[in-house]
Amino acid sequence: MKFKVPKLKDQFFQIYPKLRLILCDLDCYSQKRFGKEIIITSLIRKNDKGVHGYGRGADVRVEYVGWKRLIRYYTGKEIASILHCVNSKYIYDFRRPEYHTIIYHRVKGSTHHFHVQCWVR
Numbered sequence: 441m442k443f444k445v446p447k448l449k450d451q452f453f454q455i456y457p458k459l460r461l462i463l464c465d466l467d468c469y470s471q472k473r474f475g476k477e478i479i480i481t482s483l484i485r486k487n488d489k490g491v492h493g494y495g496r497g498a499d500v501r502v503e504y505v506g507w508k509r510l511i512r513y514y515t516g517k518e519i520a521s522i523l524h525c526v527n528s529k530y531i532y533d534f535r536r537p538e539y540h541t542i543i544y545h546r547v548k549g550s551t552h553h554f555h556v557q558c559w560v561r
């Protein structure tokens with residue numbers, strides 16, 4: 441498991457244990473299946489009103505801006521495999537099946553990435 445910046449490594453021990461477990465499992469799967477360590481790009485975001493503000497959300501690299509071009513870290517097949525693996529193993533919230541533990545998306549001003557989240561009861 442790699443971290444985009446050193447402070448994320450400290451934050452890794454401040455997030456919810458359940459999220460940490462999911463990320464460790466995801467890293468293990470990614471290494472075994474694709475020979476790639478996951479790269480964590482965001483964890484706790486102080487003023488975030490969503491899960492990142494509560495230590496229940498993590499972003500994992502899928503693509504990044506290289507020398508004047510976008511470089512993909514995972515292929516389309518690998519992305520699909522990861523989504524299936526994590527979501528079939530970790531149910532986000534039994535009472536709200538519309539929410540998922542891992543999603544692949546892109547928000548304004550960012551590149552495509554995995555967003556991983558956990559719900560805590």
Ligand SMILES: [Zn+2]
Pocket residue numbers: 492497498499554555556
């Ligand atoms: Zn996110």
